[in-house]
Amino acid sequence: MNAKLANRVATIIITSFAYLIILILAGLLGYILYNGLSVIDWDFVTSPPESLSAGGGIGPQLFNSFYLLILTMLITTPLGLGAGIYLSQYAPKNKLTNGIRTSIEVLSSLPSIVVGLFGLLIFVTYTGWGYSLISGALALAVFNLPLMVRITEEAIETVPKEQIEASLALGISKWKTITHVILPAAIPGILTGTILASGRVFGEAAALLFTAGMSSPALDFTSMDITSSSHPLNPFRPAETLAVHIWKVNTEGLIPDAREVADGASAILVLSVLVFNITARWFGSWIYRRITSHS
Amino acid sequence: MNNNIIECSDVSIYYGPTQAIRNVDITFPKSSVTAFIGPSGCGKSTFLRSLNRMNDLIPNTRVTGEILLDKEDIYSDAIKVDQLRKKVGMVFQKPNPFYKSIYDNIAFAPKYYGKKKKELDEIVESSLRKAALWDEVKDRLHKSAYALSGGQQQRLCIARAIALKPDILLLDEPTASLDPLSTQKIENLVVELKQEYTIIIVTHNLHQAARISDSTAFFYMGNLIEHTETKKMFTKPSQKKTEDYITGRFG
């Protein structure tokens, strides 16, 4: 076989793999949306679920998923950024640093059900908070932190050395160089990674079963009392998310339209992730443009 | 009284176990241009970067001997590195503007040192004027610095360095990646800036060294072979090695 032919064959094989992946994705998406879209209407996305009869919705679950995402990122982002900056810029090359890195690797490979049970032990039982948004958010933070640290580190590594030298050579302190030269340049990378990490919050069920819980109180969006369990923003109330709801409806649902509800909820979940990704990317490039041109 | 702003005696620089600079003695008079020449790898950048302690960034580098700036040892514990670098500016081989606007590229460091908005406008304008860039960019100060040509970017980097009013300007092959016209602009600039600053420039272009410098230092394998008036260096060097190098017999 001559080189030209080998090149053609290899190109065809590689290209078909790429198309195969797209095909699988399109098939999956098509299947979910085809089954789900017919179920979705305004009533379905806003009303609470029924426990025995047909016709319930997923309103509170949808809200919980987004709110939990925000709470989780509020905890994960500063911790992850801090640890990532420390490891890439300050950590000396020694046994302790290696130990930290290994711990992060191990943490990232923990099965999510184990993280969930750990959360049950610490954030639910030990703290006495019970099944609650805050417990769920903390469990997910444990789960997302390693990813966030790695993302930050990698994004910082890609900032050209020349940028850092330019700043230091002007007599700018290391900290100011990090916050005003390195981080702005690393933002696209950090943002992409943060979106990836957030996507996992939408999809995660196992870590939430025993932390955020499998039920959601009726939410009263007019409530002014944040300590009340019906206040949507009360972080100490239990909160079943969409992914957990899909799992529950499928395994132990008593409603006659369990299949339809699961289909509809899956479609909503997929659409949410899509919308979230697109807005986050748009927001990221907007921020990047703001920082890199005039302040 | 002499008017040497930097005095180096018996300076050696090591990267881990390997020695890159060997027992160099050299002085730099105020408001002069000194050119460093020599074959690749002879230690020009290494020595230059020891003058503003940029070598500190590379792990395991070690400097011995004495480097005095205005009679003060820059490697003593009493010296604040940030303050030193503010006094000893540097421009690199590859233009490296920040990912910021033209204005912010220059204002960044003065702002850090506490200059107010109104002063900043003045600093930006005067620095750009000194760098012979003002007329080309005055209408787009708030556009990204990366919309400029390579030569303009390099002049922006020079403007950025002089915005801090340093005493000394270190230039490491500032024209190596530029076209002839941009190169000429920067050479003119160096001659111009010499009135106010002491300039040390590394170059592989012997004609450039001959055109713009007052004195020239020839490095070879980490040794300073010869340092003398540029005219003399290029007409009758005292060392055989120097003569071989400038007549193109090696390097």
Ligand SMILES: Nc1ncnc2c1ncn2[C@@H]1O[C@H](COP(=O)(O)OP(=O)(O)OP(=O)(O)O)[C@@H](O)[C@H]1O
């Ligand atoms: N970071 C480093 N670690 C180890 N050795 C280094 C490092 N930087 C430079 N060296 C070595 O030190 C010596 C001098 O290098 P330097 O960069 O100062 O040379 P130069 O004269 O500037 O060369 P050029 O003209 O190619 O820029 C070389 O032998 C080089 O391999």
Ligand SMILES: [Mg+2]
């Ligand atoms: Mg060099």
